Amino acid sequence: MSNRVVGQSVPKIDAATKVRGQRKFPQDFNMKGQLYAKVVWSEYPHARVLKIDVSPAEALPGVVAILTSKDVPVNEYGINIVDQPVLVGEGEKVRWLGDRIAIVIGESEKIAQEARQLVRVEYEPLPVVSDPREAMKPGAPLIHEERGDSNILKHVKIRKGDIEKGFAEADVVIEKYYLTPHVEHAYMQPEAGVGYIDEKGRVTVIAAAQWSHDDLHQISHMLDLPLDQVREIVPAIGGAFGGREDMYIQHLLALCAYCVRRPVKMVFDREESIRNTGKRHPYYMKYRTGATRDGKLTAVEIELISDAGGYASTSIPVLNNAASFAAGPYVVPHAKVDAYTVYTNNAVTMAMRGFGSTQPAFAYEMQMNKLAEALGVDPVELRMKNLLEDGSIALTGNPMPKGVGIKETLRQAALGAGWREEGDQWIKPDLGTPSAPYRRRGIGVACGYKNVGYSFGFDDKSKVIVELALDESGEVARALVKLGASDQGMGAHTALAQIAAEALGIDYEKVRVALVDTSVVPNGGSCSASRHVYMSGNAIIRACQEAVRKRQEALRTGERRVSVEYEYHGRSVRPTTPYDDENGMCDPHISYGYTSQIALVEVDVETGQTEVLKFLAAQDVGKAINPEMVKGQAGGGVHMGLGYALTEEFIQKEGLVKTRRFSEYHIPTVADMPREFIPFIVEVPDPTGPFGAKGVGEMTTLPTAPAIISAIHDAVGVWIDNLPATAEKVWWKMREKAGMA
Amino acid sequence: MPTLKMILNGQEVFVDVEAGDLLADVLRDKLGLIGTKISCGEGECGACAVLVDGRAVDSCLYPALKAQGREVTTIEGLGQDNRLDPIQQAFIDKTAPQCGYCIPGMVISAKALLDENPHPTRQEIEEGISGNLCRCTGYYQIIEAIELAAERLAEKGGPK
Structure with a gap:
């Protein structure tokens, strides 16, 4: 196959309408006669609802309906475990601030806003559990009494080799404790949408969503309606990063439309979006890592505790992922991992870029850099001795499939940063003179890897329909790709259109990707796990190959239309398996993406402020379908990783939220970004990927924080083991080190 | 209800607004110019930026009546004759x-x-x-x- 389109940085399929401001996002939809809805949120992180009095609100002119738990046909939902009430009724419990008591629907937004202040709710406050380490102890107040006598949702165990033997072989052992905070997705487009009854009587929702077909299952359960009586339309999505994998507004819009039979619009403001939706899990991580004098890893012992918040969401799959990547992209012969996820009354935690691979990446890379220091070995060199290769045995006992590009990413990043390679030795560059006498320079290295597609035996699949319209001469005039693959902004539709054009041998401009409307497109699976290029790309190639064959038939019969449906299953190329209950051995993932990053920083010793001068990011994507989009993923991943490292912390005190707006929760501005950013695209093909492609979206965030934090240590000699490394924290650590604190 | 008169994307427009209305809401809800986005709603993110007399302002904080008699340019007003800026x-x-x-x-x-x-x-x-x-x-x-x-x-x- 020629590479006419794949590998080219063609303009994104939606770029022109986005720069004109014409692209419609959920808040841009309005319908004739629409009403407006507002949520009455819980005021307590843990309490029993004694009484709900809606009468003062009902009395307000213009209020159309106030929905409470009694109005929900089946008052429960949940993406992984059905443990969430849609609305919390009298006698029931609220378990975090994102729980909802009622939905107020009025003739205008103002009326709905005013009326929700008038709903009176009486609570009986209950003991708040805000630290998962406390919550997992026997006797801790239970968050979900109905789910047994412990707050522990899941314990994953991995036992590989002989841990005692491994530590006996070690000459150096590093033991440390790490903590990563709650993180807000902070997509720029707050939750919004319209719910209505369509012309066929279906309960229909227009909203941003990462997996519309899964939302449908949850909505149909909630409304006790058959699947064909519910419908979801996903227009332009203003970012997601995992945060729209669960429903935060979709089901509420469906419920409103179902109850009042009129179009209902709802828009969250920024504070609601931050206060009342899911977050990245905080992880409390204990690491003990051993290595021989010549730098070979011998053993690692790990405890991970994750804070699930009030409801399970995807905390268990996130934990499964975290555990499988806990040792990093290294060969470690002996390992013991105990990983727990635990209910608390904090914010619900959920998918976010990396899906559990991000938190341990901070810990295992900090361990590697501490080991390098303890051994007196260059950090690049230490990694090169231990990194995975094709066929290496990973933490869960599985051989790594072909296409392990991690060493190549590190080589390119290190050479780009000025390292010299001399035989097996790597020599760190001279960092130059700091820009001021009160500033110190440092450099830090980190690696990471993550799965592509759904794991642990899940039947991950993508179904696609490819339709060709042939012109008079039988040439393909247009191709339409129909699949339920949300494009949350990263360019999934562009990449998939490129793959289709390539597979059909036609111009990119002739390919359209249908709007995600569950009444039209088949289930493409979730827009997460960096999976669409791989999973849906594989589906599209096969559908297009069949379409090309069918076109030959059409040429004989004079038919002008060709339509092919194809469902691709990940297990057709690589079946995965769940954890063994006893030792955790399994073949967890379908495919992987790899990344290495290097940060050059200056730290102001008078204030503790860190500035990242230069940042190198190398990602092995197998094959860059669209190189500029890959660079965009690198830039965005590093943005999120830099926030993780230096500025971002969603703060709660006893379950109450202290960071409710962008001036309190600091995502990096342009001024916070590295002055110089150098992305490297590495292409070590995965033979099972479309044109060799893997995934890229999530991997680019993994090594950013440990690279920056290790660079801070290189500059001023302090280790910041709990993120973020704010100026205050660095300053205090420096004082402590100088014996002044 | 006061009437706001402004030159919006090169055209004179008249629109009835309430005293407390913000420019972003008037543009989006009354004039259908959805290109102006609201993200934080409190002047912290710039998604709602429009030009007022050539200067970028956060329209989510900008009182609509303050635009009285001024030239307002939104994203829809950029470019000419369907050509992009x-x-x-x-x-x-x-x-x-x-x-x-x-x-x-x-x-x-x-x-x-x-x-x-x-x-x-x-x-x-x-x-x-x-x-x-x-x-x-x-x-x-x-x-x-x-x-x-x-x-x-x-x-x-x-x-x-």
């Missing part, structure tokens, strides 16, 4: 939009910058968009797009 074209060419929700505000900020300073340094570009948050891109391709637009405009003999 060079800044918009450069954003496409540099793959700057990802989700695109911040992009109208970014383009407006870039427009205000280049109108005033046609040959900005990289530092000046960063300052020009320092009030605009983006969660997707890391800003690099947005900066490159503004650099490219400045180059192209210089070849054509300046902006406007």
Whole structure:
């Protein structure tokens, strides 16, 4: 196959309408006669609802309906475990601030806003559990009494080799404790949408969503309606990063439309979006890592505790992922991992870029850099001795499939940063003179890897329909790709259109990707796990190959239309398996993406402020379908990783939220970004990927924080083991080190 | 109800507003100009930026009546005769939009910058968009797009 389109940085399929401001996002939809809805949120992180009095609100002119738990046909939902009430009724419990008591629907937004202040709710406050380490102890107040006598949702165990033997072989052992905070997705487009009854009587929702077909299952359960009586339309999505994998507004819009039979619009403001939706899990991580004098890893012992918040969401799959990547992209012969996820009354935690691979990446890379220091070995060199290769045995006992590009990413990043390679030795560059006498320079290295597609035996699949319209001469005039693959902004539709054009041998401009409307497109699976290029790309190639064959038939019969449906299953190329209950051995993932990053920083010793001068990011994507989009993923991943490292912390005190707006929760501005950013695209093909492609979206965030934090240590000699490394924290650590604190 | 009269994207418009109405809401809800985005609603992110008499303002904080008699330009007012403004074209060419929700505000900020300073340094570009948050891109391709637009405009003999 020629590479006419794949590998080219063609303009994104939606770029022109986005720069004109014409692209419609959920808040841009309005319908004739629409009403407006507002949520009455819980005021307590843990309490029993004694009484709900809606009468003062009902009395307000213009209020159309106030929905409470009694109005929900089946008052429960949940993406992984059905443990969430849609609305919390009298006698029931609220378990975090994102729980909802009622939905107020009025003739205008103002009326709905005013009326929700008038709903009176009486609570009986209950003991708040805000630290998962406390919550997992026997006797801790239970968050979900109905789910047994412990707050522990899941314990994953991995036992590989002989841990005692491994530590006996070690000459150096590093033991440390790490903590990563709650993180807000902070997509720029707050939750919004319209719910209505369509012309066929279906309960229909227009909203941003990462997996519309899964939302449908949850909505149909909630409304006790058959699947064909519910419908979801996903227009332009203003970012997601995992945060729209669960429903935060979709089901509420469906419920409103179902109850009042009129179009209902709802828009969250920024504070609601931050206060009342899911977050990245905080992880409390204990690491003990051993290595021989010549730098070979011998053993690692790990405890991970994750804070699930009030409801399970995807905390268990996130934990499964975290555990499988806990040792990093290294060969470690002996390992013991105990990983727990635990209910608390904090914010619900959920998918976010990396899906559990991000938190341990901070810990295992900090361990590697501490080991390098303890051994007196260059950090690049230490990694090169231990990194995975094709066929290496990973933490869960599985051989790594072909296409392990991690060493190549590190080589390119290190050479780009000025390292010299001399035989097996790597020599760190001279960092130059700091820009001021009160500033110190440092450099830090980190690696990471993550799965592509759904794991642990899940039947991950993508179904696609490819339709060709042939012109008079039988040439393909247009191709339409129909699949339920949300494009949350990263360019999934562009990449998939490129793959289709390539597979059909036609111009990119002739390919359209249908709007995600569950009444039209088949289930493409979730827009997460960096999976669409791989999973849906594989589906599209096969559908297009069949379409090309069918076109030959059409040429004989004079038919002008060709339509092919194809469902691709990940297990057709690589079946995965769940954890063994006893030792955790399994073949967890379908495919992987790899990344290495290097940060050059200056730290102001008078204030503790860190500035990242230069940042190198190398990602092995197998094959860059669209190189500029890959660079965009690198830039965005590093943005999120830099926030993780230096500025971002969603703060709660006893379950109450202290960071409710962008001036309190600091995502990096342009001024916070590295002055110089150098992305490297590495292409070590995965033979099972479309044109060799893997995934890229999530991997680019993994090594950013440990690279920056290790660079801070290189500059001023302090280790910041709990993120973020704010100026205050660095300053205090420096004082402590100088014996002044 | 007071009537707001303004020159909106080159056309004189009259619209009835209430005293407390904000420009962003009037543009979006009363005039149907959905290109102006609301993200934080309190002047912290720049998604709602529009030009008032050539200066970029956060329309989510800007009282609509303050625009009385002024020239207001939204993202829909850029470019001519269905042709894109060079800044918009450069954003496409540099793959700057990802989700695109911040992009109208970014383009407006870039427009205000280049109108005033046609040959900005990289530092000046960063300052020009320092009030605009983006969660997707890391800003690099947005900066490159503004650099490219400045180059192209210089070849054509300046902006406007």
